[in-house]
Amino acid sequence: MKTNRGEIKQQKPSISQDFKHLEEIITQLSGEQEDLENSISLFKEGVAIVKRLKEQLKKVKLEIEEISEELELESSEKI
Numbered sequence: 001m002k003t004n005r006g007e008i009k010q011q012k013p014s015i016s017q018d019f020k021h022l023e024e025i026i027t028q029l030s031g032e033q034e035d036l037e038n039s040i041s042l043f044k045e046g047v048a049i050v051k052r053l054k055e056q057l058k059k060v061k062l063e064i065e066e067i068s069e070e071l072e073l074e075s076s077e078k079i
Contacts, residue, residue, distance in 0.1 A: 015056050022049045 013021065025046045029039060 012052070012056075015053065015060075018049050018053050018056070022046055022053070025049070 025042050028034060029042055029046075034042065
């Protein structure tokens with residue numbers, strides 16, 4: 001995606017993309033092929049993904065709660 005200045009703006013990965021990438025990292029770390037430096041790098045990347053997922057899921061939870069509250073208000077107004 002390009003901004004007004006012609007700079008390329010990276011999109012955040014979707015929740016499902018992050019979960020898939022995290023699963024791939026876990027698979028790699030579970031193998032015996034990785035050296036220590038690469039394992040540490042993969043671990044750091046996994047931690048960053050977990051933090052991002054935690055924030056994304058928190059936002060989704062709040063959105064669902066807001067929608068649920070709106071539905072409850074609509075239902076109570078009809079009575």
